[in-house]
Amino acid sequence: MTVRDLPPVDDLTGQQQRGVHCVWCSVALANGTARDLGPRPVDAHGTSALWFPRCCPICWKGHGQ
Numbered sequence: 001m002t003v004r005d006l007p008p009v010d011d012l013t014g015q016q017q018r019g020v021h022c023v024w025c026s027v028a029l030a031n032g033t034a035r036d037l038g039p040r041p042v043d044a045h046g047t048s049a050l051w052f053p054r055c056c057p058i059c060w061k062g063h064g065q
């Protein structure tokens with residue numbers, strides 16, 4: 001799976017970084033409909049970590065695949 005146009009992690013809220021809100025439109029996600037985009041490496045300030053973006057079904061159609 002390839003996900004295009006993932007926003008820069010520094011621009012996201014904590015809730016978006018944790019997968020509570022859609023990474024693109026910030027809508028609150030329900031577990032049944034959220035699309036897991038998979039772990040992403042973060043390269044912020046020389047520290048490597050992972051974040052776990054998720055998105056809503058509407059954004060999935062526009063950005064996913």
Ligand SMILES: [Zn+2]
Pocket residue numbers: 022023024025026027055056057058059060
């Ligand atoms: Zn969305």
